[in-house]
Amino acid sequence: MARVPAAVLHVVHRARARPGTTTTGLTPRPRPWTRALGLVVVVLLGAWLGLLVVGDVRTPVGPMNTTMTLRPSLTGGTKINISPLGALELDSHIAPVRLDVNVDQLDPERAQALVDHPERLSGLQDEVADDVAHGTLDLAVRSGVAVVTGATALGLAVYRRPRRALTAGGLALALLLASGGTAYATWKPDSVLEPKFSGLLSSAPSLVGDARSIVTEFDVYQKELARLVTNVTKLYDVTSTLPAYRPDPTTLRVLHVSDIHLNPASWKIIASLVEQYQVNVIVDSGDTMDHGTAAENGFLDPIEDLGAPYVWVRGNHDSMETQRYLEGLENVHVLDDGRAETVAGLRFAGIGDPQFTPDRSTRPGAQASQELAGARLASALRDQSAAGTPVDIAVAHEPSAAREVDGDVPLVLAGHVHHEEMEVMKYGTRLRIEGSTGGSGLRAVEGEHPDPIQASILYFDRDSRRLQAWDEIELGGLGLTTAEVSRHLPKENQPGASPSPTGSPTHPPTGATPSP
Numbered sequence: 001m002a003r004v005p006a007a008v009l010h011v012v013h014r015a016r017a018r019p020g021t022t023t024t025g026l027t028p029r030p031r032p033w034t035r036a037l038g039l040v041v042v043v044l045l046g047a048w049l050g051l052l053v054v055g056d057v058r059t060p061v062g063p064m065n066t067t068m069t070l071r072p073s074l075t076g077g078t079k080i081n082i083s084p085l086g087a088l089e090l091d092s093h094i095a096p097v098r099l100d101v102n103v104d105q106l107d108p109e110r111a112q113a114l115v116d117h118p119e120r121l122s123g124l125q126d127e128v129a130d131d132v133a134h135g136t137l138d139l140a141v142r143s144g145v146a147v148v149t150g151a152t153a154l155g156l157a158v159y160r161r162p163r164r165a166l167t168a169g170g171l172a173l174a175l176l177l178a179s180g181g182t183a184y185a186t187w188k189p190d191s192v193l194e195p196k197f198s199g200l201l202s203s204a205p206s207l208v209g210d211a212r213s214i215v216t217e218f219d220v221y222q223k224e225l226a227r228l229v230t231n232v233t234k235l236y237d238v239t240s241t242l243p244a245y246r247p248d249p250t251t252l253r254v255l256h257v258s259d260i261h262l263n264p265a266s267w268k269i270i271a272s273l274v275e276q277y278q279v280n281v282i283v284d285s286g287d288t289m290d291h292g293t294a295a296e297n298g299f300l301d302p303i304e305d306l307g308a309p310y311v312w313v314r315g316n317h318d319s320m321e322t323q324r325y326l327e328g329l330e331n332v333h334v335l336d337d338g339r340a341e342t343v344a345g346l347r348f349a350g351i352g353d354p355q356f357t358p359d360r361s362t363r364p365g366a367q368a369s370q371e372l373a374g375a376r377l378a379s380a381l382r383d384q385s386a387a388g389t390p391v392d393i394a395v396a397h398e399p400s401a402a403r404e405v406d407g408d409v410p411l412v413l414a415g416h417v418h419h420e421e422m423e424v425m426k427y428g429t430r431l432r433i434e435g436s437t438g439g440s441g442l443r444a445v446e447g448e449h450p451d452p453i454q455a456s457i458l459y460f461d462r463d464s465r466r467l468q469a470w471d472e473i474e475l476g477g478l479g480l481t482t483a484e485v486s487r488h489l490p491k492e493n494q495p496g497a498s499p500s501p502t503g504s505p506t507h508p509p510t511g512a513t514p515s516p
Contacts, residue, residue, distance in 0.1 A: 039168060042158055043151045047172045048072050050150020057142055058104075059135035065104045068139045073098035076183065089196045095183035140180070147172045196486045251468070252345055252460040253277055254393070255308070256434050258285040258415025261317065263438030267302040269453060269475065270437070274307045277457050277471075281344040282308050285415040285434060286315025286397035289322050291358040297325040304330050309343050311335060314352030315397040315416065323352065338380025340391055346465055349384060349409075350395035351377040367400060374404025381408040392465045399433055406431075407505050411458075411467055420454055420472055422488070428505030430467065430490070432456070435474075 056069040078090040078099045092099070148169045155168030255273055260266045273279065289296050303310050303326075311333045314323050327334045333341050335350030342348075354369040377394060384391050385408070394412040396402040399421075402414040407427030414433050421433040435454030453475040459468045472486045 039155075039164075039171070042155050043168050043171045043175065046151030046154035046168060047147040047175060048150070049154065050146035050148070050172075051143060053150070054142065054146045057135055057139040059131065059138065061131040061135065066135070067100075067102040067104055068135050069100040069102070070139065070143045071098045071100055072096060076186075091194070092188055093183040094186040095179045097179045097183065144173060144176055147176045194487050194489065196484065250462045252281075252462055252465075253279045254346070254458040254460065255279040255282045256285070256413055256432065256456045256458055257282060257437035258397075258413075258434035259287040259315070259418055259436040260284070260438035261287060261436065262290040262296060262299055264299070266438045266453070267306070270455070271302075271306050273455060273457070273473070279308045279457070281346065282306060282310045283348070283393070283395060283413055284310065284312045285395055285413050286313050286353060287317045287415060288312070288315070289318050289358075292317060292319030292322050292356065294321050294325075297322065300326060300329065303332060306331075309333060311341075311343055311348050311350075311395065313350040313395045313397055316353045316355045316357045318353070319356055319358075335395055338377050338383075340380070340384050340389065345462060346392045346460065347384075347389065348393050348395060349377065349380055349391040351380075351401065353397040353401075370398050370400040371404055374401035377401065378405045378408045381405055392460075399431065402431055402433075405429060410505055418451060420456070422470075424491075432458070432470075439475075 051070055051072070056067050058065065058067050060066070073096060076093045076095040076098055078092040078101065079087055080090070081087045081100065081102045151172030152165050152169035155165035156162065159165060159168075255270065255277070257266070257270060270282065274282065288300065300322075309331050310329075312326055313335050314320075323334055323336070326332050333343055333348070335341065335348060336352040338349055338351055340347060340349035351373050354373045355366055374396065377396060381391050381394060391409050392411070394402070394405050394409045396405075396412065396414050398416045399414045402412045403425060405412050406425040406429045409429055411430045411432065414431065415436075417433060418436040419433075420435045422430070424430050434456060436451055437453060437455045439451045439453040455473045457471040457473065459470065460466065461468050467490055469487060469489050472488065474484045474486075
């Protein structure tokens with residue numbers, strides 16, 4: 001038998017020594033970017049598994065037992081779950097990790113001690129701040145261990161090489177540190193001033209304080225969190241109902257509704273909001289009806305029993321017949337032609353929609369008629385200021401009319417478009433556009449998804465009569481049961497902002513308002 005040359009034996013030996021090779025050639029190694037991508041996947045998956053398994057901390061915060069957890073997230077933020085009442089979300093930071101705080105239970109002994117000795121509540125804020133700081137530090141250490149362990153273990157299982165596994169663990173630690181650095185750099189302690197509620201908590205905005213206190217007491221994030229824990233402690237002490245919203249005697253509350261469109265459910269919702277928020281006055285920016293016929297007038301009768309004065313302007317679905325009927329109801333203040341009235345300590349002026357289009361048609365000159373109506377309202381506002389009775393809030397139905405009063409009033413309310421907006425216009429007037437408090441009425445079933453029911457609570461300082469904060473309230477539309485409340489502050493009331501010397505809008509120069 002012929003002998004095999006030594007060179008051939010050497011090639012065969014090398015082919016057997018490397019998986020994936022043949023006697024005809026060698027398969028090239030994976031490209032560097034492929035190996036790097038695989039390592040990144042291993043690091044991310046291992047880190048996530050580590051956090052999922054052991055990356056939480058159980059720690060007492062005041063009288064509560066809580067669990068703090070870091071979770072992977074695309075948007076960051078903080079979510080506080082208060083079972084069974086719901087949750088609130090804070091836009092606290094931007095990073096690929098979210099902080100979850102679950103309130104597991106109220107410790108009976110510590111809670112009873114606070115009930116028996118209410119003087120201890122004064123020191124609860126410092127105690128909570130210390131507890132949160134200790135829990136956060138413990139969570140950071142535990143999360144670091146969990147991330148490194150998870151990535152290292154998965155790296156060892158995939159690569160079967162200790163060096164590769166340690167590399168995966170190191171990269172996971174670097175990722176966690178980078179995420180922590182990003183969260184620290186984008187940390188917004190004032191995010192507690194604008195929480196988003198869900199579940200039953202949407203009915204208890206008093207958990208984070210009323211409008212007056214959130215404007216003046218925002219210096220330290222821990223103090224606000226302590227306030228939350230204190231009020232939740234009191235909340236758990238109530239067995240049957242949520243605590244009543246305690247009105248600040250220096251704050252005026254205005255409920256803004258619009259575009260009810262003949263939805264009878266709206267009256268119960270409005271009455272509930274009036275009671276819950278201790279509303280001083282309701283403002284309806286029009287389209288209460290659908291066709292404006294006399295047969296629909298009986299729908300308006302519940303307004304007399306809502307528990308607060310009702311300020312109303314005509315929309316394009318409301319007829320003059322509708323307006324005359326409302327003028328005959330008790331506790332209703334109809335505004336038109338720029339007429340001004342003082343209701344609940346605030347001075348209002350408004351104008352009805354110049355168009356009557358219950359069929360939703362568009363008529364020639366519609367835009368010009370809106371601008372003309374807005375110009376008439378602006379002229380009336382200037383007359384009121386010249387007479388020494390300046391208007392605090394103007395009301396019109398369509399935003400195009402409302403924009404004409406820019407510079408002549410601090411705030412103007414509108415509706416019509418069936419979605420919420422808030423903006424500060426060129427000359428300083430704030431425009432608030434309300435969504436549909438009737439969920440668009442029967443039109444709710446026209447689209448793929450039902451329109452939500454929207455309203456807002458506007459908080460005013462009693463002395464300056466200027467807007468301090470507002471809550472946007474959104475309820476699930478036809479057939480839905482969701483509820484959400486979001487609190488917002490005007491820019492001038494944000495932490496660190498310098499208040500305006502006068503708090504008044506700047507009048508536009510002569511000729512700035514278009515003449516029809």
